[in-house]
Amino acid sequence: MKSDNKPDVCVVGLGYIGLPTAAVIARAGCKVLGLDVSQKVVDTINRGEIHIEEVDLDGLVHGVVSRGLLSASTEVAPADVFVIAVPTPFDKNHAPDISYVLAAGRTIAPVLKHGDVVILESTSPVGTTEQMRDMIAEMRPDLKVPGLTSEIPDISIAYCPERVLPGRILEELTNNDRSIGGVTPRCARKALAFYKRFVRGECVTTDARSAEMTKLVENAYRDVNIAFANELSIVSDKMGLDVWEVIRLANRHPRVNILSPGPGVGGHCIAVDPWFIVHGAPDETPLIRTARGVNDGKMHHVIAKAEALIEAHPDAKVACLGLAFKANIDDFRESPARFVASRLVRKFGSRISIVEPHADELPIEFTDTGVSQIDIDDALETCQILIVLVDHDVFRVVPLAERADKLVYDTRGIWPDQPRVVREEEARLKLVG
Numbered sequence: 001m002k003s004d005n006k007p008d009v010c011v012v013g014l015g016y017i018g019l020p021t022a023a024v025i026a027r028a029g030c031k032v033l034g035l036d037v038s039q040k041v042v043d044t045i046n047r048g049e050i051h052i053e054e055v056d057l058d059g060l061v062h063g064v065v066s067r068g069l070l071s072a073s074t075e076v077a078p079a080d081v082f083v084i085a086v087p088t089p090f091d092k093n094h095a096p097d098i099s100y101v102l103a104a105g106r107t108i109a110p111v112l113k114h115g116d117v118v119i120l121e122s123t124s125p126v127g128t129t130e131q132m133r134d135m136i137a138e139m140r141p142d143l144k145v146p147g148l149t150s151e152i153p154d155i156s157i158a159y160c161p162e163r164v165l166p167g168r169i170l171e172e173l174t175n176n177d178r179s180i181g182g183v184t185p186r187c188a189r190k191a192l193a194f195y196k197r198f199v200r201g202e203c204v205t206t207d208a209r210s211a212e213m214t215k216l217v218e219n220a221y222r223d224v225n226i227a228f229a230n231e232l233s234i235v236s237d238k239m240g241l242d243v244w245e246v247i248r249l250a251n252r253h254p255r256v257n258i259l260s261p262g263p264g265v266g267g268h269c270i271a272v273d274p275w276f277i278v279h280g281a282p283d284e285t286p287l288i289r290t291a292r293g294v295n296d297g298k299m300h301h302v303i304a305k306a307e308a309l310i311e312a313h314p315d316a317k318v319a320c321l322g323l324a325f326k327a328n329i330d331d332f333r334e335s336p337a338r339f340v341a342s343r344l345v346r347k348f349g350s351r352i353s354i355v356e357p358h359a360d361e362l363p364i365e366f367t368d369t370g371v372s373q374i375d376i377d378d379a380l381e382t383c384q385i386l387i388v389l390v391d392h393d394v395f396r397v398v399p400l401a402e403r404a405d406k407l408v409y410d411t412r413g414i415w416p417d418q419p420r421v422v423r424e425e426e427a428r429l430k431l432v433g
């Protein structure tokens with residue numbers, strides 16, 4: 001460590017989590033090297049620019065790069081603290097893929113030295129931090145590794161999950177509480193001292209396995225509760241009820257707080273992480289597994305309703321509003337809106353237009369489909385059917401006067417004042433009741 005007592009930090013993986021984390025640590029005065037396998041990402045950051053959309057991130061990255069506090073590379077270098085934020089996807093059988101984490105561990109192992117702290121932030125199945133520790137121990141038999149030595153270990157290893165909300169990442173990185181799980185209590189203390197440099201929220205120490213499970217549980221909790229709302233929306237369609245009205249009223253109960261239905265559940269976290277629990281305990285997780293099925297099934301319900309509406313109006317032009325997996329972001333991973341829109345485009349071709357203010361161009365599956373990307377004003381001018389798939393603010397603020405004559409299928413409930421024409425339409429099409 002340098003004389004000013006600020007650790008040099010290496011952040012491995014410069015995506016939605018790693019880049020803001022690297023920038024926030026640099027803002028705290030630490031010298032940060034960002035490591036990524038993508039040369040394009042590295043070059044972009046070294047120009048002081050960013051490759052993802054996140055509120056206020058561009059200014060922060062520009063500032064810390066120009067002050068020489070953040071630089072990026074594809075080559076690892078020695079540091080005092082290593083923070084790993086690489087992807088943890090699942091495979092086609094929903095089994096977690098921790099190969100990126102192990103690859104990151106393999107990359108840093110050769111440069112580890114006495115006193116270093118290694119922190120895994122990627123969402124990981126229980127036991128991953130210990131697996132990474134075992135791999136480092138194998139690669140570096142010269143180092144005393146925590147949990148595998150009776151002496152004071154040379155390095156510390158901890159798991160500290162991220163619970164930020166896209167669109168508010170910089171604020172939440174600093175202000176959210178953190179769970180810090182050490183492979184040993186000493187590791188947790190070392191990691192805690194590091195996070196205290198830039199986190200204002202409360203940092204609670206625990207063991208690595210509990211911290212890993214905590215992150216998975218948080219997202220499974222959200223998934224199960226959203227599944228309840230989505231199931232209610234399907235039941236309400238069947239019974240000819242307005243689910244938003246039902247939820248609004250039920251939530252007046254002091255101990256009821258039903259979440260909002262939508263076109264499904266997407267993103268890199270809530271739609272993925274529950275599977276890590278199911279995979280670890282397949283016979284003990286009927287509820288979590290079922291919730292995943294309900295949320296995925298909601299996409300097909302939305303597609304069927306939208307198709308029926310579009311087929312009943314063969315001359316109408318249709319706008320799908322939104323592709324992102326949630327409001328006001330440019331992240332399209334595992335997005336149910338994207339899935340629904342692509343299915344409608346496949347069936348109805350150029351009758352469909354897409355409005356996605358957070359995309360410069362449409363994702364690959366829309367190439368050569370005849371679909372056009374238009375803005376919300378074009379959609380209001382030229383389309384008779386509007387299918388709301390994402391609750392972006394830019395859609396939410398469209399006043400009733402500009403959409404009163406449209407046929408609207410609002411999967412996000414952003415326009416409670418919309419005339420009930422679609423519900424009457426549904427009854428006519430025998431979609432409900």
Ligand SMILES: NC(=O)c1ccc[n+]([C@@H]2O[C@H](COP(=O)([O-])OP(=O)(O)OC[C@H]3O[C@@H](n4cnc5c(N)ncnc54)[C@H](O)[C@@H]3O)[C@@H](O)[C@H]2O)c1
Binds near residue numbers: 014036037107
């Ligand atoms: N995005 C979120 O909102 C969010 C929230 C909480 C937790 N997480 C978790 O954080 C982790 C990272 O997610 P993300 O959204 O930042 O992913 P991302 O795909 O946006 O970024 C990952 C980056 O890691 C790089 N990378 C891959 N393998 C590498 C390696 N071996 N060495 C160096 N760089 C490598 C990729 O090139 C990419 O730039 C995941 O485990 C995710 O589940 C994400």
